[in-house]
Amino acid sequence: MKKTFIAAGVASLLSTSAMAETIGVSMALFDDNFLTVLRNGIQEQADAMDGIEVQIEDAQNDVARQLDQINNFVASGVDAIIVNPVDTSATEAMTAAAEAAGVPLVYVNRQPINVDTLPDNQAFVASNEEESGTLETIEICDILAEQGTDPAKIYVMMGELSNQAAVQRTQDIDDVIAAGNCKVEIQEIDRQTANWSRDQAQNLMTNWLSSGEEFHAVIANNDEMAIGAIQAMKAAGISMDDVVVGGIDATQDALAAMAAGDLDVTVFQNAAGQGGGALDAALKLSKGEDVDQKVYIPFELVTPDNMADYTSKN
Structure with missing residues (x-):
């Protein structure tokens, strides 16, 4: 066996x-x-x-x-x-x-x-994808709690919906919140797929920003989408000190974004x-x-x- x-x-x-x-x-x-x-x-x-x-x-x-x-x-x-x-x-x-x-x-x-x-x-x-989104989400929750952001409004960027990794990483977010493992109240504004793509994530974030909705964090299923979201926010003049952003993979581009103070959390795969x-x-x-x-x-x-x-x- x-x-x-x-x-x-x-x-x-x-x-x-x-x-x-x-x-x-x-x-x-x-x-x-x-x-x-x-x-x-x-x-x-x-x-x-x-x-x-x-x-x-x-x-x-x-x-x-x-x-x-x-x-x-x-x-x-x-x-x-x-x-x-x-x-x-x-x-x-x-x-x-x-x-x-x-x-x-x-x-x-x-x-x-x-x-x-x-x-x-x-x-x-x-x-094991049950670890990836769980590690990411708990850390983002901890950062929001340390900042005193409660309730916290978030956006969720999903990978390709046909991929098990995207499904599980998104489920991890829901599971952390449902289990009470987030130290602040989470209010999700929207979740959409950007298909793992930096360019698609940038466009999606730009659309979200056009609504004028207040938000405090972006939880992305991978680093490429997190980086795309960051690019859109910076283009809109948003200070990255005011938003918590997380991704997954710990790519070199993601680590560079973290070193620049733009990305707060990633998970090494x-x-x-x-x-x-x-x-x-x-x-x-x-x-x-x-x-x-x-x-x-x-x-x-x-x-x-x-x-x-x-x-x-x-």
Whole structure:
């Protein structure tokens, strides 16, 4: 019986010594800061190993294109496949295609809809999203409480609604508030998706600002949207000292925004660790070795007090 375990560090995931093998990798999108770090983590880990070739392709946020890539990997005889899903609700067909061909498959970062019923030669490597939005929201609540902002009016920016991470991170916000773990009363003004995009978030924040509604915080499902919101607020002449802004991923751009005093909270998600862990799992499965079906790499809260510890991690 496979089980879930928490990975205390990336090193424990990178122990495979492999003979010549080819791993097909389908990424949801190349043009994304976080996914670029994840993709580089896969490539760098492969480069550090003898006889490992990775063929990495860009699905360009197109589900049909991604399924075609998986079918092409199968036809070309790869030893295993790694998938960062475009749409986590559309993963059953990918699981079925790989299972029918007997090719091991590892989902990375975005949880497939069928994660609890994956075949024995498939696995999921990511971080537990129940931690991400929870850490972010509690910290924002604490900051608001320290400022004496009660009640606090907030906006919520969601990622792509087809992605489990966006759904869970938003649910985390609701769960923190419902459980009474926020030290101030929260009054949500609005929540909308900006699809993980900095540009879309900037436009969304601009629209919200046009209402003239008073607000005290923006809770975003990722750093890119948080940065977009910050850009819109600064363009409108709003002092970032007056608004609490949080994101998730602890990208280098986010850390720069934090150093500038614009971003208050982010949560480190070890993209490179997830990439290396996914490659390790794929290589083990290709050899017929046992792999835990869910490999979780912990999230870590990042604030101005400890951000210097993360400047070289992504």
